[in-house]
Amino acid sequence: MITRRPPSRAQIRRERMQAAANFPLDWLEERSGLVGGIRYFLFRKVPSDTNWMQTLGSATLTAFIVQAVTGVILAMYYKPTPEAAYSSIQNITDHVTMGWLVRGMHKWGASVFIILMFLHMGRVFLFGSYKYPRELNWIVGVLLLAMGMLEGFTGYLLPWDQTAYWASVVGINLNGTAPFLGPFLAQFLRGGQEIGADTLTHFYSLHMLVIPGAIGGLIALHLYLIIRLGVTSPPWSKEAAGEVPVDGVPRELRAGLTRAGDGDGRGNGGPA
Amino acid sequence: MATAGKPRPIDERRAQFQRYKEDVKKRGKPFYPFAMFHDTVMSLVVVSVIVGLATIWKWTSFGPHHDGLHQGLLGPEYTAPADPGTTSFVPRPDWYFYFLFYLLRIFKWPDTVFLGTVGIPNVLLVLLLVLPFIDVRRERRLSRRPVAVVAAVLTVLSMAVLTWKGATAKEALASEVINSVPSWIKAEKLPAAAVPGAKLFAVSGCTACHTYMGTGSSALGAPDLTNIGTRHLGITFQINHLKCPSCVNPGSPMPKFASLGDARLRQLAIFLEDSKGPR
Numbered sequence: 201m202i203t204r205r206p207p208s209r210a211q212i213r214r215e216r217m218q219a220a221a222n223f224p225l226d227w228l229e230e231r232s233g234l235v236g237g238i239r240y241f242l243f244r245k246v247p248s249d250t251n252w253m254q255t256l257g258s259a260t261l262t263a264f265i266v267q268a269v270t271g272v273i274l275a276m277y278y279k280p281t282p283e284a285a286y287s288s289i290q291n292i293t294d295h296v297t298m299g300w301l302v303r304g305m306h307k308w309g310a311s312v313f314i315i316l317m318f319l320h321m322g323r324v325f326l327f328g329s330y331k332y333p334r335e336l337n338w339i340v341g342v343l344l345l346a347m348g349m350l351e352g353f354t355g356y357l358l359p360w361d362q363t364a365y366w367a368s369v370v371g372i373n374l375n376g377t378a379p380f381l382g383p384f385l386a387q388f389l390r391g392g393q394e395i396g397a398d399t400l401t402h403f404y405s406l407h408m409l410v411i412p413g414a415i416g417g418l419i420a421l422h423l424y425l426i427i428r429l430g431v432t433s434p435p436w437s438k439e440a441a442g443e444v445p446v447d448g449v450p451r452e453l454r455a456g457l458t459r460a461g462d463g464d465g466r467g468n469g470g471p472a
Numbered sequence: 473m474a475t476a477g478k479p480r481p482i483d484e485r486r487a488q489f490q491r492y493k494e495d496v497k498k499r500g501k502p503f504y505p506f507a508m509f510h511d512t513v514m515s516l517v518v519v520s521v522i523v524g525l526a527t528i529w530k531w532t533s534f535g536p537h538h539d540g541l542h543q544g545l546l547g548p549e550y551t552a553p554a555d556p557g558t559t560s561f562v563p564r565p566d567w568y569f570y571f572l573f574y575l576l577r578i579f580k581w582p583d584t585v586f587l588g589t590v591g592i593p594n595v596l597l598v599l600l601l602v603l604p605f606i607d608v609r610r611e612r613r614l615s616r617r618p619v620a621v622v623a624a625v626l627t628v629l630s631m632a633v634l635t636w637k638g639a640t641a642k643e644a645l646a647s648e649v650i651n652s653v654p655s656w657i658k659a660e661k662l663p664a665a666a667v668p669g670a671k672l673f674a675v676s677g678c679t680a681c682h683t684y685m686g687t688g689s690s691a692l693g694a695p696d697l698t699n700i701g702t703r704h705l706g707i708t709f710q711i712n713h714l715k716c717p718s719c720v721n722p723g724s725p726m727p728k729f730a731s732l733g734d735a736r737l738r739q740l741a742i743f744l745e746d747s748k749g750p751r
């Protein structure tokens with residue numbers, strides 16, 4: 201005979217506490233499914249043999265976030281007019297509390313971001329990770345690279361010092377030499393006939409709204425595809441996920457075997 | 473299995489990806505905490521490097537007058553304020569454009585400069601975009617991808633060399649044009665009064681659009697100026713045109729050069745009016 205003792209007071213209290221603590225999460229989950237989504241993101245399986253080189257993508261993301269945060273702070277002090285731009289940059293660098301750090305991080309972070317993008321792209325190339333079914337994510341990546349370089353180009357003018365000004369004059373002129381679209385592009389970037397107030401505001405708007413917006417959207421797409429398709433095992437891995445079971449023997453039984461004629465017994469490194 | 477014809481490549485690829493997903497499900501590790509730990513460590517390194525660079529930049533560029541113009545280990549915090557009137561400044565892009573910057577010096581005006589400005593960069597971009605459709609083999613191991621390896625090594629090497637050359641290049645495009653000035657003076661028998669204007673012309677970006685004795689690239693339909701003087705437009709016209717091209721020649725895409733200042737515009741005008749072609 202099963203006797204059911206009524207729950208003790210302590211038990212009831214604990215249950216209520218738990219329910220109260222979970223309430224916000226449950227509330228959110230019921231209305232958005234976000235909790236489940238985040239849980240899926242965090243606890244999804246990735247190949248067991250991922251490599252340090254595969255942290256370069258998230259490192260790039262971190263660099264982008266650094267740029268976004270420091271950029272927002274800079275925008276609070278920066279003034280995009282030919283008269284005020286230079287002195288506002290001086291003010292940020294020399295007077296605003298920690299302004300030198302914010303500007304320094306933004307300036308050097310830009311280079312780090314670009315370097316990391318190239319390194320990450322190199323890793324994807326070496327791993328052959330652009331192959332089926334990840335072709336689309338490679339294309340998204342190339343667009344990110346192009347956008348990143350454009351972000352650098354538009355940001356370079358903003359301090360409105362000699363280096364900035366003359367590099368942009370030449371850059372815009374070079375755009376202008378492209379056939380067909382070039383002159384229109386140059387005209388648009390310049391915001392008129394000469395490099396001046398309108399050029400600065402055009403570059404500013406591109407640099408802090410248009411291009412970062414595009415990069416943010418592309419990163420979201422990039423990450424969606426990564427989560428959907430999974431990341432690849434290093435091609436040299438002995439236990440590369442997705443390896444063709446050449447001999448039909450389940451992998452578990454095959455581990456450590458080297459077959460004559462099959463070469464080196466390493467993973468054949470299929471596209472996965 | 474002689475009867476079952478060769479499987480189509482796409483089916484093989486699909487089967488392989490299916491296998492990949494099953495493998496990962498069965499033998500994979502959860503992203504959190506394993507992969508995420510590595511990602512976090514790497515991200516901390518990245519942030520530290522950025523903060524480190526910012527700090528070195530700031531703390532080595534304290535000049536005697538405590539202004540940002542002082543050249544620290546990583547360069548000055550800012551250069552002098554922009555001055556559209558100076559013409560002697562060497563424009564230099566940020567380092568990741570050095571390879572383009574140098575490409576433009578390899579290709580000589582006027583015929584092949586197009587290759588450097590749009591040709592090669594666009595071809596590279598398109599090649600990069602379509603790479604997954606060029607390299608459709610399933611093989612991922614480097615030892616079995618000789619073409620990919622050679623292509624990668626060549627690309628990295630040439631980018632590195634171009635970037636290095638760009639970084640160490642002494643002059644920019646405009647100041648390269650100035651080397652041609654003595655030959656202009658000789659060929660066109662320019663009077664001494666026209667020489668300052670010739671130099672200005674060489675460094676003021678005019679040759680981005682105009683050609684002069686074969687130097688420069690013609691863009692936006694800008695005319696060759698080798699013998700512009702034979703049209704006898706007159707000093708006043710030249711100055712007014714330079715100040716505001718579209719006011720004088722409606723629809724002109726030529727930029728305004730009013731910022732050069734009257735004195736320099738006059739020098740330019742004198743040079744233009746004295747340019748009567750090789751004599």
Ligand code: HEM
Nearest residue numbers: 254255257258260261321329337338341342344345431432
């Ligand atoms: C803003 C710039 C970028 C960010 C934030 C970013 C982020 C990421 C992250 C977090 C991953 C996960 C795996 C890893 O970390 O390696 C990844 C994978 C990938 N990225 Fe990027 N990436 C960027 C740019 C690029 C570029 C320039 C390319 C190539 C042209 C690219 C192509 C790929 C591909 C194909 C994968 C899948 C790799 C695999 O499954 O092994 N990404 N990216």
